[in-house]
Amino acid sequence: MSAPDSTVTTLAEVTAERVAWLWLNRLPRGKVVVFDGDPATGKSTLTLDLGARVSAGKDWPDGAPGGDPAGVLLLSAEDGLADTIVPRLTAAGADLARVHALTEVVVFDEDGAPRQVPPSLPRDLAVIERVVTEKNIKLVVVDVLMAYLSGKVDSHRDQDVRGVLHQLAAMAERTGATVVLVRHLNKASGSNALYRGGGSIGIVGAARAAYLVARDPEDADRRIFAVTKSNLTAEPPSLAYRLVDDPTNGCARVQWEDGPVDHTAATLLRDAADDETRTERDEAVDWLTGYLKANGGQAPRKDVMKAAAAERFSERTLKRAAARAGVVSERYGYPAVATWSLPVGPPSTQYVQGGPTGGRGPTGVDPGIYPDPPAQSAQLGQPSGSGPTEPTADQDGHARGQLRLVEDTSPDCGHPASVMTTTGKCALCIAAKHAAPARL
Known part of the structure; x- marks a missing residue:
């Protein structure tokens, strides 16, 4: 006999469903995905390139067809909207009317006075979910994750981060939005990329897919986008891109190379x-x-x-x-x-x-x-x-x-x-x- 208020599901009553993809075999809909990489490797520019494709319904870098144009929600703690994010999105061909940034939320002091503060996880998940629903958001980017974790959350404590990520994953599943969490690499050594992202292993453990962004060891101007975890499909091959100058917008933009490359996350880190x-x-x-x-x-x-x-x-x-x-x-x-x-x-x-x-x-x-x-x-x-x-x-x-x-x-x-x-x-x-x- 089950305990009161518990939920027990008999699997014979569950109808099997295929995984839905935002980017075929790379970004699953309604799931949490992690992007890891050192500073200055172009992670933020990469996520904006992907966001631009979602907003305009453009094809993906490997040729996979894009879907209908949809909304993108950005939580960006490191880049300015006017001088960095908008120029990069414009250079990438985004439909800016479908791209939104959550910069502040309203909280109330003990005396009931309202004030605006940066969003925080898990405190403001309800606000994020409301925006996702109202704006038809299909891609949420949190850049960088550690900047948005509540001060009560120890990012290196597995129990703390799993509690936050469980709530975030539940929100993604309810809304069907793909949530990309960006992290910097830690200072540890070794070629196992699962242990190289900042914070607890529970972060990548909660993700259904994870990727490493790193410089090509043979070409410092070339970046590699390599899978480190893929729970829902066979691991897709790595892709390469370069950051090229866009003088019209005064910023860098991503220029993808054709075809897969041989590098893997393990070889890049090694x-x-x-x-x-x-x-x-x-x-x-x-x-x-x-x-x-x-x-x-x-x-x-x-x-x-x-x-x-x-x-x-x-x-x-x-x-x-x-x-x-x-x-x-x-x-x-x-x-x-x-x-x-x-x-x-x-x-x-x-x-x-x-x-x-x-x-x-x-x-x-x-x-x-x-x-x-x-x-x-x-x-x-x-x-x-x-x-x-x-x-x-x-x-x-x-x-x-x-x-x-x-x-x-x-x-x-x-x-x-x-x-x-x-x-x-x-x-x-x-x-x-x-x-x-x-x-x-």
Whole structure:
């Protein structure tokens, strides 16, 4: 026996219906859809292009036929109506008589005095539904979602956002309008686009379709519109567009490319993460080698870490940079002090070309990071161009003492004397014996 006031539906009494589409296989009618992307990727311009198509009944970018002209409702928190939104809509060929913006609603203070404030969710859903019904709205755009969530709603709390999205989805179903929620990406890493949108995972969980707007990693001026979630049909292919200048209206407009593209949301995010990691790592390598050179080729590890933190390099990034730069980690003295040092000179040709890393020596060292050998020779007391000196041997059997000429090799291990550290040890042997990158 069901509880009082509960609703139980026997499915045999439900008549099956086909999904209705605003944009075939991409924007379902009466559902919530999410658009995610970084700032400056053209999300807002994209939504206005789509809104213009709805208002004028124009075909969709992939050639799917447009429907009858219908109303569009905008909740835009970041762009001005007169100087940004209207010019963009005009450039996109919109019927401005069918496009509406909800900018303020009336609320009452405790003393009953009315005042106008920006709309908020879920507080003003009834107002939104009334406008949708009265204006024959078929597309609602909330840009950006986080700007319209009530202060009582924690956007990172799953229970809070699901409560709001449940009400919003119910409104969409009652009216048949497609609701597009625009979000910025968060700072997390990874290629799973479902976890990259701002706020709780419950936001994209409540959506029936979701898309990523991102730059093409091979062409910074090209944008990709890629599906991240499609619950109601097979995933449609990604599309590409560019933002081109419209001098007549003094704004940018969307220019779609013909046909689908091979990029997916996962590859776009992975390539973006790789580019970001690569750039940060390269910057860290340049900084680290410069820092060590400025300190005579060697510095206490704790000093390097402190200086790197001041430059906002994470310890993990710095360790990776050190491994790439061939930095050697050693401990000496009493009490023992951990130091990082660069090999004195570039590996000889036989190691640069013959190393297992392909084009690098056995430690994977980039020859371009080393100080000039003559300067280092002078620093260690060996005049540039002077002959070799007889080395002594330490307990590890590595040659020690003054630096030999670049073409000389250690009599102990056969490695070029140019890869001796400033403490007189062979950097290649240390790396091979102790797995230097793992010890950093």
